Amino acid sequence: MKTLLILLKYRLKNTSFSRKTRSRFYIPGLQFLILLLVFGSLIFPGAYRTFSELKQYEESLNLSIVNGLSISESYFSFITLVMLVLGFLNFLPYLVYSLSDYEELNFLLQLPVKKGTIFVYKAFDAFAGTFMSFAIYIPIAFAFGLSRSLFYAFLTLLAAFTGYFLMLTLALFVSSLLFNHISRNIAKRLGGVLILVNAVVFLLLFSVVASNGSFEAGKILEISSSMAKRYLPSYWVAKAATGGGLEWLLLLFFGMWFFRMAYRFASKALFEPVESEKSIIAFNENKRVNLIKKEILLLARTEQSFFFFFYPLIFSIIMIFTTREMYSSTLVMVMISSFYASQMMVISMSSEFLSWPLPAYLPLKLETAILAKTILITMIYTTLFVVSILINVMYLDMNPLLLLSFPGAFMTFFISALLGVKFYLSSGAYKSGVHRRRLGLGSTLILEILTFVAAVGNIMVLMAFLYVRGMQKVNILLFDLLFSGTTGILLGLGIPIFASVVMTVYSMKALKKQLRLIKEGK
């Protein structure tokens, strides 16, 4: 226990081997508290009112109890279920990441610390990254309890903690099983996919809540009571919160059991080096790994890829179906994509420079290698853009002419990607010993602004122009004013071309300068 505290203290103070950049004024405990307070003050009043009203409603009508839970209880159990699922989806990928961080793990294993302690420490580490759903859930649980009495408020809090603990141990159990069966590398990539899944679930939930503000209360209660199943941990939490003894036992028993199993599997899977089976070199498959193939392999194996590539597309699809409006959904997509294109380049460049000076010795110009990456990433985002436009054309009956905007998209992503390279290099992150995989906050902000300018200057003007040209009726007055007639052609094509040329020249020049600096050893 004492060693665990020392490790945690060290983790909170030290940022050098966790590559996350943090400000100097970072006080971790305080951050959690503030988050909890903010969420608490936002969520608690509404939740308290809802539960109080539900309770009065129950009492006045003497409503029947479904599956052993009253309406307010089944509602609380439903919220618990949602929060636990969200928490699980949130926690698992972080945990997988945290457990597949070799550098830190190898370092920790050298310390005179028990493996189990390291495992628990890693779990804490991951929990810190997923505090959000916890901060939302706790005020709700407190509100539910307080709508009965102060005593129940504390009992509910206790039950909520225990339920949350059960969820965490389940995630620990799942991840330890995962590591037992697949390599750390694959686990890491799986973590990337899970993060995307997590983001999509959040997004869907958010859009459902946002678009159905008038969601009938009756409907929710109906769903709640249908989800009040005796075998669900959320049911146990609701029961335990209202004084159920058996449910307390169930929660604690499964929590402990999952934890024990996880502990056991994890110390086997994580901390014992994998026996390298003797492998015979297999050349007969005649595989060729050229420059592009190498880039594709590296990209496909970067954990962040799934997220950075598919999130913009999924986001735009959800927007298309919720807003049923093309221009804004495309705008958001292009903005996210162009920023992500630059971020993907940062990640991709850092994997190249982690192997420095190897890239400098390859018989090709560094510019060529960088350009290969840039083009590849640009093409991927352009393709995703075209897919999104196609969906618009098919489901919103947009004019197929809009597909002609793809050169604008290409240029936007190309410039953004180049800017990503430029900022990566000028941050000095390539220097051995630094190896940052992310940019500082300042550079990231500037990058965000510049990629935004690129997006607006290129694709958004072009789209607006095509909008006006491709449709008889336009309902955005400004577009109509700007882009009709001959001056419209001049503006609609001129601005994107001008923006492309200027920004390409700028980023190319900046890039060349950085490459020269590297050669001079600065």
Place this chain on the structure above:
Amino acid sequence: MIYAKQLTKKFGELVAVNKLDLFVKSGEIYGFLGPNGAGKTTTIKMLTGILKPTEGEIKLLGMNMENDEIAIKRAIGVVPDEPRMYDNLKGIEFMQFIMEIYKSPREETVKRFEDICKAFGIDYLDKFIGDYSHGMKQKLMLATVLMRQPRVVFLDEPTVGLDARSAKILKLWLRKMANNGAAIFMTTHVLEIAEKMCDRIGIINEGKLIAEGNLEELKELSKEKYETLEDLFLELTGGNEFKDIIDHLSE
């Protein structure tokens, strides 16, 4: 094959490499010996074209970096001090990538690579490089350089992290390549290694080449004043201040 004249590199005030003259001919293994921070890595970086010299001239295989960068890079092989490769590639994929990008003749390269792997005991090619230890990476790096049979080879502290057996094999392999006409330039801070592996040794300290010659010549030089070559090396590199400590330790 390797030629440098008045090679100088300044990092601001610090003169890391100071007016170095070097010549390594075909068939020769040249050992560049010096203590930590002497400027060995900086010299290799300049010779191999990833660092621009502040002053001086370099010729490799009769070509210079300005005009024939790609041709030179294709002809030479470099094993840097840190064996860093793409962590997310498997060993075998990395080898295939190197083969493809250098346009090496397939069959004989694969054949040589298999031989080297056998000799070094490389049996982890289907694993991700990110999972390798330092020594495993070093061996893979060596294998992918040696399989190409470059005519000029640079090795920066190649024996660091290698087990005794692999070091021995490396020595034999380099000798074989030299016998076939390659010029080999390797750095080390360990006198013993230079003694064992190299035909000619240059001693560098604080950026300056302070003695050069084959083993006999260097021994001759040391006989006048010192008992062993080691004493000469220590004296030349300013280590004599520590002689008392060393004597004390070796008692």
